Amino acid sequence: MSWHWRLEDPTGSAVDPASLGVEVPETDNQGDAESWLGENWRELLDQxxxxxxxxxxxxxxxxxMGLAAP
Structure with missing residues (x-):
């Protein structure tokens, strides 16, 4: 299978990564997907x-999972 993230706006609706100029990779395992998010969450939050x-x-x-600190 391929691991990937769905990006969501504050209402919970899916956001098309291309509309943000972001490419969300499909990875071979959970660890790689989580590493990608760890490297990119601030940029995603800013967008x-x-x-x-x-x-x-x-x-x-x-x-x-929320990106903003509580």
């Missing part, structure tokens, strides 16, 4: 992404 959800193929693994 209006409020939450993210991790998927393994079509299966939701966890989320939505």
């Amino acid at each position: 209006g992404v409020a939450t993210v959800t991790l998927f393994d193929g079509d299966d939701e693994v966890y989320g939505p």
Whole structure:
């Protein structure tokens, strides 16, 4: 399967990464997907992404997870 993030706005609606000029990679494992988010979450937050959800193929693994500090 391929691991990937769904980006979401403050209402929980999916955001098209291309509309932000961001490419969300599909990775071979959870660790690589989480590493990518760890390197890019601030940029995503600055561009209006409020939450993210991790998927393994079509299966939701966890989320939505907020990007802003509580």
